[in-house]
Amino acid sequence: MKKIGILGSTGSIGTQTLDIVRENRDLKVTALAVDSNIELLERQVREFMPNLVCVYREDKAKLFKEMVKDLPVKVVTKMDGLIECATESEAETMITAMVGMIGIQPTIEAINAGKNIALANKETLVTAGHIIMPLIKEKGVALLPVDSEHSAIFQSLHGEDRKKAYKILLTASGGPFRGRKLIELKGKTPKDALKHPNWSMGQKITIDSATMVNKGLEVMEAAWLFDMSVDQIQVVVHPQSIIHSMVEYVDGSIIAQLGVPDMKLPIQYALFYPERRPLTAGERVDFTQLSQLTFEVPDMDTFFGLRLAYEAGRCGGSMPTVYNAANEWAVAEFLKGKIEFLMIPTMIEKAMQQHKMIANPSLKEILNIEQVTYDFVRGFTESGL
Ligand code: NDP
Ligand code: MG
Numbered sequence: 355m356k357k358i359g360i361l362g363s364t365g366s367i368g369t370q371t372l373d374i375v376r377e378n379r380d381l382k383v384t385a386l387a388v389d390s391n392i393e394l395l396e397r398q399v400r401e402f403m404p405n406l407v408c409v410y411r412e413d414k415a416k417l418f419k420e421m422v423k424d425l426p427v428k429v430v431t432k433m434d435g436l437i438e439c440a441t442e443s444e445a446e447t448m449i450t451a452m453v454g455m456i457g458i459q460p461t462i463e464a465i466n467a468g469k470n471i472a473l474a475n476k477e478t479l480v481t482a483g484h485i486i487m488p489l490i491k492e493k494g495v496a497l498l499p500v501d502s503e504h505s506a507i508f509q510s511l512h513g514e515d516r517k518k519a520y521k522i523l524l525t526a527s528g529g530p531f532r533g534r535k536l537i538e539l540k541g542k543t544p545k546d547a548l549k550h551p552n553w554s555m556g557q558k559i560t561i562d563s564a565t566m567v568n569k570g571l572e573v574m575e576a577a578w579l580f581d582m583s584v585d586q587i588q589v590v591v592h593p594q595s596i597i598h599s600m601v602e603y604v605d606g607s608i609i610a611q612l613g614v615p616d617m618k619l620p621i622q623y624a625l626f627y628p629e630r631r632p633l634t635a636g637e638r639v640d641f642t643q644l645s646q647l648t649f650e651v652p653d654m655d656t657f658f659g660l661r662l663a664y665e666a667g668r669c670g671g672s673m674p675t676v677y678n679a680a681n682e683w684a685v686a687e688f689l690k691g692k693i694e695f696l697m698i699p700t701m702i703e704k705a706m707q708q709h710k711m712i713a714n715p716s717l718k719e720i721l722n723i724e725q726v727t728y729d730f731v732r733g734f735t736e737s738g739l
Contacts, residue, residue, distance in 0.1 A: 357444045358625065359385035359404075359469075361436065361460055362451035364394045366556045367474040367500065367617065371449050372398060374622050377634050381625065385442035387435075387452070387460075392418045399427055406442050408435040410456075436460045441467035447625065449500070450475040453558050454682050455675075455724055458482045458717065465489050472624040474500040476575045477682070481675040481720055483578030497579070498624035503572055504579055505620035506598035506611035511580065514603070522576055523600040523608070525592040526652060527552050529563040532593060536656045542695040544688060552595040552615045561685045565698050566652065570663020571681075574674050577667055584667030589660065591650040596639060614639055659699035662706060672712040672723050679727035680705035693735060701731045 358375075362368045363386040375381045387408035388395050399407060399422055407422075408430045409415035415431035422429065430438050440448055440460035448464040449472040450457050457475035462485065464471060471490070473479065479486055490497045499505050503524050511519060530549045531539060547564035548557065555563075562568035573587045598620075600610035613619050614637045622631055654661040659681070666677040684698040693701075705727050712719055 355380055355382050356446060356625075357382045357384045358447045358449060358472075359383070359387075359439060359442050359445035359464075360449045360451060361387040361440060361457070362449075362453065362475070363398055364388045364391040365451055365453065366554065366559075367449070367451035367621065369394075370617050371451065371621050371625070372402065373635075374618060374625060375402065378626075378631065384444040385439045385448075387439040389452075390414045392421065396421050399425065403427070405444065406430065406439055408439040410436060433459060437463045440464040441469070446470060447472055449621075449625075450478065451500070453477075453556055455481055455678060455720075458720065461486065462489065462717065465493050465495055468493060468495060470496040470498065472498050472500050472621070474621075476501055476571050477678050479578045480571050480574045480678050481724075482717065483574070483674075484714060485717060487578055496627070498627050499575075499579055500617075500620055500624050501572060501575065502615070502617060502620045503599040504576060505623055507576060507580060507601060509611045509623070510599070510601040510609040514601075514609070516580070518604050519580070519582070520586075520602045520604045522580065522582060522587045523590050523602060523610075524569065524572060524576060524587055525590050525595070525597050525599050526566065526569045527563070527595045528591045528593055528650070528652075529566060529568075531564055531656075532591065532650075534656065535653075536696070539656065539696055540694070544691065547688075547695060551593070553617070555617075557689060558682070558685055561688060561698070562681070565659045565681075565695075566657035567659040567663065567681050567698070567702070569652070570660045570666075571678065573660075573663055574667045584664050589652045591652050592647065593650075594644070594647055596644065596647055612639055657699075659702060662699065662702050666706060669711055670713075672715045672719065673706060673709065675715065675720050675723045676705050676709045676727050677702055679724040680731050683728050683731045687735065697735070701734060704734055705730055 383402040385406045390411040406428045409418045419429045447470040451474040457478045595615040602608045666673040680702040684701040687693045
């Protein structure tokens, strides 16, 4: 029996992870954490019977305690509770599937407690890769990527000498606005941006896909995971999302991982690695039905959030935190209908321009820069610029 915890169990990755638990009776969930969706959490707790749950929002946690008072489950709240969940004693592996920088601290504490990490929360490595990667080594735990591209790269590197990898080819669907020019992106609404052509995901990452900031975050995430510079990572637009990424080796050979666009594949791979389990439900790639696989150069003038990610990644230090925090704030405002679509990358750009980079920020500094960046972009919007 393999015991796991899921931080962000009510989200897109969290619920798909629970689907896999349902299909594999040798997995047991011991800890779950959410922000506020206590209705779904109650159903999950009654079905999977974890020892511990965290409801981050305190008012909701109080209500939740009442809802499950007939069950032997401990309910905790706020950051202390999230950390208690991340370090729950029975869990061997933590699936970090929360959205945003809130994932950093619990991930660090989970590693400190000797847990293996199945990492979905890309914001963690983007902002704190310089803290997480050495800690993973020091504690001797595994860090398994859940993001489909990073799982593909991980699988394409398997059994190879990593020093012989020449570059990574990171594929991108291009999102709902692929092929559009800057002028055509003016006035795009959250409803337009939430229509992803291939993947069904949480709202924040779906908007990140529409701006291609998601790909930018993935470039920085891949640089940390596979110890490469961002300039060794080339984004290739591949609208069919069948090739999930590739590694080119020094001899010119390219190894790729292919599959249907279904997150259960990389989630399951991370949960059972190195074992490959059959995928009981879901489709398989049928080459006779694939009419074509196409590839394009990303348009970094239109999707300038991707260009800015390369700049943030090259700069390093605290700059990726500024990139990420400005984006998190801007996406939330865009979803509330308060700012224009193109203001998302514009805010990232403005925030990066005014930031004085710190080379090796501590966790405290990262969290402080997050707040300072939020204040900056808030002021920037309020000034009506
Ligand atoms: P969702 O928005 O669907 O889910 C987010 C989850 O995080 C929810 O369970 C939410 O709880 C929980 N959460 C948010 N804030 C807190 C908090 N303060 N404390 C505890 N839990 C919290 O996101 P996704 O599943 O789409 O994405 C999760 C992460 O995985 C992101 O970093 C994303 O970039 C990454 N990822 C996602 C992919 C996908 O296919 N969805 C693919 C690759 C990476 P509640 O429901 O209560 O709000
Ligand atoms: Mg991805």
